[in-house]
Amino acid sequence: MTTVIVLLRGINVGGNNRIRMAELRAALAAHGFVDVRTYIQSGNVVAEHRSRSTAVVARQVESIIEASFSLQVPAIVRTRAQLLGVVRNNPYPHEADPKRLHAIFLPEPHSQEAIAGIAQLQESLWAKGSNDSVGFAGDVLYLHTPDGFGTSDLAKALTTRSGRLIEGGTARNWATVLALVDLSA
Numbered sequence: 001m002t003t004v005i006v007l008l009r010g011i012n013v014g015g016n017n018r019i020r021m022a023e024l025r026a027a028l029a030a031h032g033f034v035d036v037r038t039y040i041q042s043g044n045v046v047a048e049h050r051s052r053s054t055a056v057v058a059r060q061v062e063s064i065i066e067a068s069f070s071l072q073v074p075a076i077v078r079t080r081a082q083l084l085g086v087v088r089n090n091p092y093p094h095e096a097d098p099k100r101l102h103a104i105f106l107p108e109p110h111s112q113e114a115i116a117g118i119a120q121l122q123e124s125l126w127a128k129g130s131n132d133s134v135g136f137a138g139d140v141l142y143l144h145t146p147d148g149f150g151t152s153d154l155a156k157a158l159t160t161r162s163g164r165l166i167e168g169g170t171a172r173n174w175a176t177v178l179a180l181v182d183l184s185a
Contacts, residue, residue, distance in 0.1 A: 001034060001048040003080040003184050004057050007105050008043025008065075008073050009170040017071050019043070027068040031060065039179055043073070044172070046184045054078060058107075076105045076170055080184040087181060090174075091135030092144045098174035102149065104141040104158060106169045118158070125153055134158070141169070149173070 011017050021038040024045065028036045034048040049057050054077040061075040078086070086103055095101045110118075118134055118141075125132060132154040135142035145152040159171050172180075 006045035011043030089137040101174040102143040104169045
């Protein structure tokens with residue numbers, strides 16, 4: 001069995017895609033997931049699964065959610081080892097406030113075109129006085145918002161539908177990332 005961390009995109013946000021975590025745990029357990037645990041209400045699951053392929057697990061979770069809840073919800077799956085790598089690769093290790101740092105998990109590594117577009121946007125926002133920045137590592141973007149996530153133009157460009165520069169990602173604040181590492185131990 002492999003420990004997997006499932007990150008669901010857009011669950012229980014603004015009253016949309018409502019799924020009770022107890023019902024999600026039960027649905028996953030009924031389909032072969034073992035020791036299913038959830039963290040907060042925003043679609044964070046830690047479980048044991050027979051497959052070592054995160055892509056296979058993601059497709060299975062998406063199918064279970066569609067069959068059980070009639071919702072199409074993207075799932076991004078990482079192993080515990082991969083999540084530990086996300087923590088190790090953090091380019092902002094000195095940020096003391098975990099609400100000022102977010103990991104945006106992507107279904108695949110970002111393209112050079114996306115990186116160039118984000119870098120260009122970041123520089124234009126710096127010229128306007130922004131302190132926000134992005135670090136890149138494979139299939140994760142690290143978003144540092146020292147002045148706050150909610151007021152960050154860079155965060156809006158990376159995470160909202162209207163301004164999204166990347167597709168298919170799901171963001172978690174650093175406190176959640178660390179909690180998932182602990183929960184998966």
